[in-house]
Amino acid sequence: MMPGGTVPETAGEATATWAISAARLQHDGRVLARCLMALSPSSIDLKLCVDAAFRQHLASAAGAQRQWWFQVRTPNGTGYIYADADGSGRYQREPPDGVAAAQLITVALQPEQRPALRLLDEFLRLLGGLLAGQRIRIVGEATTLAWQGESAEHSQLIELQRVLSLTRAACADAYAEQTTREHLLPLRGQLLAHLAARVQHSTLLDLLAPACDEVRRLRAAYRADAALASWFMVYQDVLQRLAARLAPATDAPDHGAAELVRYIAFGCAGGECDPAMLTPALASKLARDGFADLVAAQAADYLERGERAIAQALDSGPDDDFTAPLYAATLDLFAARQLYAALALHTANDPNRLRLYRKSADHAEEKCVRANNALFVALQNRNGCKLAEHRQRLQQARAGGGAAAVDDVVFELIEMAYFYPRWMAARLAASPGAT
Amino acid sequence: MRQQIEEAKRELRRSLAGQTDWFLPEGSRHFDPVSVVGTLAVVLITAFLRGFIDEATKSAENAGRETFRDLKQACATAIGNKPGDDEAQLAEAERAARHARELAQTMSPAQRTALIEQSEVALRRALDEIVPAPRAAVIVTEVRTTVVTRVLALDDARRDCA
Numbered sequence: 001m002m003p004g005g006t007v008p009e010t011a012g013e014a015t016a017t018w019a020i021s022a023a024r025l026q027h028d029g030r031v032l033a034r035c036l037m038a039l040s041p042s043s044i045d046l047k048l049c050v051d052a053a054f055r056q057h058l059a060s061a062a063g064a065q066r067q068w069w070f071q072v073r074t075p076n077g078t079g080y081i082y083a084d085a086d087g088s089g090r091y092q093r094e095p096p097d098g099v100a101a102a103q104l105i106t107v108a109l110q111p112e113q114r115p116a117l118r119l120l121d122e123f124l125r126l127l128g129g130l131l132a133g134q135r136i137r138i139v140g141e142a143t144t145l146a147w148q149g150e151s152a153e154h155s156q157l158i159e160l161q162r163v164l165s166l167t168r169a170a171c172a173d174a175y176a177e178q179t180t181r182e183h184l185l186p187l188r189g190q191l192l193a194h195l196a197a198r199v200q201h202s203t204l205l206d207l208l209a210p211a212c213d214e215v216r217r218l219r220a221a222y223r224a225d226a227a228l229a230s231w232f233m234v235y236q237d238v239l240q241r242l243a244a245r246l247a248p249a250t251d252a253p254d255h256g257a258a259e260l261v262r263y264i265a266f267g268c269a270g271g272e273c274d275p276a277m278l279t280p281a282l283a284s285k286l287a288r289d290g291f292a293d294l295v296a297a298q299a300a301d302y303l304e305r306g307e308r309a310i311a312q313a314l315d316s317g318p319d320d321d322f323t324a325p326l327y328a329a330t331l332d333l334f335a336a337r338q339l340y341a342a343l344a345l346h347t348a349n350d351p352n353r354l355r356l357y358r359k360s361a362d363h364a365e366e367k368c369v370r371a372n373n374a375l376f377v378a379l380q381n382r383n384g385c386k387l388a389e390h391r392q393r394l395q396q397a398r399a400g401g402g403a404a405a406v407d408d409v410v411f412e413l414i415e416m417a418y419f420y421p422r423w424m425a426a427r428l429a430a431s432p433g434a435t
Numbered sequence: 436m437r438q439q440i441e442e443a444k445r446e447l448r449r450s451l452a453g454q455t456d457w458f459l460p461e462g463s464r465h466f467d468p469v470s471v472v473g474t475l476a477v478v479l480i481t482a483f484l485r486g487f488i489d490e491a492t493k494s495a496e497n498a499g500r501e502t503f504r505d506l507k508q509a510c511a512t513a514i515g516n517k518p519g520d521d522e523a524q525l526a527e528a529e530r531a532a533r534h535a536r537e538l539a540q541t542m543s544p545a546q547r548t549a550l551i552e553q554s555e556v557a558l559r560r561a562l563d564e565i566v567p568a569p570r571a572a573v574i575v576t577e578v579r580t581t582v583v584t585r586v587l588a589l590d591d592a593r594r595d596c597a
Contacts, residue, residue: 307453355461356567363456407445412469415452 019146022153025127028382029160031323032123033167033222035379036116038330038372040225041171044116046074046109047376053107054083069096071104080104091369120168127161163221170223177273179218179228183211184268191264204260205236205243212236219331230335231275234298235267238282241294279335283342292343296357299339303364306332310371314414316421323378326371326418333368337361374418390419394428403429436536440480440528443585447476450577457566458510474513474521477528479558479578480586482506484531486554487582491538503561510565532586539587555579 035044050072057068070081081091095104129136131154135146169175190207215232218224239260246259266285272278283295309329316322340361347354380386390413397405410428413419420428451472458475482503513524539547555575562571 310453358461359457360567366456367453404441408469411445411448411452415449416469416472 020130022156025130025157026160029123029127029164030222030321031375031378031382032120033164034323034327035375036120036167036171037219037222037225038327038375039334039368040227041114041116042074043372044376044379045114046072047373048115048119049109049113050081050083050107051380052115053105057105069099069104071095071106073106073108075109114171117168117171120164120171124161124164124168127157127164131157131161167222170218170225176225176228176275179215179224180231180275180278181273183214183232184273187211188265188268191261191268195261204257204264205240208236208239208264226331226334227274227276227279229331230338231278233331234279234335234339235282237301238286238295238298239263239267241298242286242291245291245294279338280342283339284346287343287346292346295339295343299336299343299360299364302332302336302339303360303367306330306336306364306367306371310367310418313371313374314418314422316423318423320421322421323375326375326378329371330368330375333364333371337364337368340364370416370418377417377419386419390428391432395432398431436529436532437525439586439588440477440525440532443480443581444473444476446585447480447577447581448472450574451475451479454566454570454574457570459514460511470521471514474524475510477521477524478506478510478513479574480582481524481528481531482509482561483554483558483578483582484528484535484586486557487535487550488531488538490550490553490557491535491542503557506558506561507565536587551579551583 050070053070054068067082067084070083072079072081077093079091079093080096082096126136130146187207191204194204194207212232212235215224215229219229242263243260263282263286267278267282272281286292286295306329309325309332313322313325313329316325340357344354344357344361347357377386390409394406394409397409401408406429410425413428414422414425448469455471455475486503542550555578558578559571559575562575565571566574
């Protein structure tokens with residue numbers, strides 16, 4: 001029941017008052033925070049803009065038109081989204097074949113438009129108002145929310161407010177670079193100090209741990225987007241693999257450490273602090289230096305772990321936190337995609353391997369996009385609107401094609417789009433009124 | 436038999452749901468509606484049945500291999516099918532299923548199992564060129580289990596895939 005906009009209740013206006021539980025507020029707050037950080041806040045900005053444009057066109061759709069192509073312009077480039085009135089759709093980077101430019105519906109996302117942040121701000125205002133004992137009316141709806149929780153719940157919501165305020169700060173434009181710099185610069189200093197002491201490479205890896213552990217904590221607290229979190233994850237994991245490779249490869253005990261220092265320094269000694277650039281750069285360096293197999297093994301691990309997390313989400317029960325494993329999956333799949341894409345750039349002379357890396361990068365990206373979409377649908381479903389749309393689509397399928405058509409739609413919503421856990425299949429497939 | 440093929444298709448598509456992009460031509464992305472998963476399921480079921488028939492009749496010099504040689508192209512073609520093409524594809528699967536079942540009924544359980552395993556090996560070899568090896572192994576096991584239990588309905592040839 002998270003609002004699109006909230007204002008304090010005005011006396012005299014007729015609204016229905018709903019009690020909202022602390023558990024529900026925490027659930028909605030977590031889903032919103034996961035959405036913002038799963039890939040990046042800007043990806044949710046884009047989704048909200050496209051969704052608003054889609055709804056506008058759906059409402060004003062003339063005649064029999066049921067499908068649209070959107071041209072989405074962002075500061076980072078242009079993409080194309082095919083959307084069907086039944087709620088299905090797909091994204092591609094290239095213009096669609098056979099669609100005239102005049103038929104494209106243009107959606108421009110300006111940097112100053114931050115609809116995702118507005119949503120977070122509204123939620124924080126709602127939370128603050130409820131904690132202060134106010135009744136909050138949802139803008140655009142004849143609904144007022146009230147919360148009269150116990151003192152134990154009060155402290156939980158204060159904590160939620162604190163967490164989301166920090167998430168809000170982590171949505172700032174330069175946050176990822178700044179955080180990366182803050183963690184890499186001390187590491188550089190420590191590395192130089194340890195070089196003089198000629199330490200073993202196991203000690204060198206210990207130097208990485210505090211920064212990487214800290215960013216892992218930030219990710220768990222919804223304060224690190226995928227690029228930031230994946231850089232520190234890759235940095236540590238790949239260099240651990242490299243250390244294991246280098247250790248038995250030499251009789252000279254110092255040699256392994258010296259080699260390892262080169263790669264640790266590559267990550268922290270340069271001027272580059274954009275985490276989205278650091279991961280491909282390290283993967284490319286390792287590939288050029290003959291360690292492509294090591295990077296590929298790490299990418300395969302991330303891909304497998306990401307897919308396992310999606311399977312865990314789909315197999316979750318009614319009392320489980322469905323979006324938690326989806327949030328975890330986006331990080332692993334994002335990292336896998338980055339590593340495979342970097343490997344593909346250094347594999348030109350081996351067509352089979354090149355195809356494998358390209359396909360694996362596409363596969364990881366596809367899964368990542370779907371997991372991120374599923375999080376977004378969970379966000380939209382806070383008031384049940386997407387569930388209502390999906391039920392309507394199921395009703396149309398039932399009327400048009402019977403049980404088999406319903407089965408197809410349920411299969412798509414769960415197994416392909418990850419919008420719901422599997423336990424929801426029977427509920428979705430049931431006739432209206434049966435659940 | 437059509438019903439068994441449809442059931443097999445529905446059962447197999449869950450295993451294929453997250454794997455369709457390996458079968459797509461390079462460059463195509465985010466293109467995996469339900470129909471594509473079902474189409475791929477029918478292609479793999481038909482290929483497995485044909486492999487079984489070829490092994491049983493030794494109709495090809497290198498039985499099995501011949502059947503699977505063009506699997507990659509068959510998958511790509513099937514993915515590009517128009518809605519009307521599905522019927523032809525299902526009819527082809529149905530024909531192969533009838534033939535395979537007739538042949539299976541004339542064999543001892545040991546013979547059937549041997550031929551099923553040969554078809555499985557050949558399909559695995561062909562899939563290894565399309566899908567990374569560990570995933571190919573999982574898909575082939577699912578195809579085998581689905582065909583044996585749903586299409587051929589051979590309890591004695593069923594293998595514990597766990």
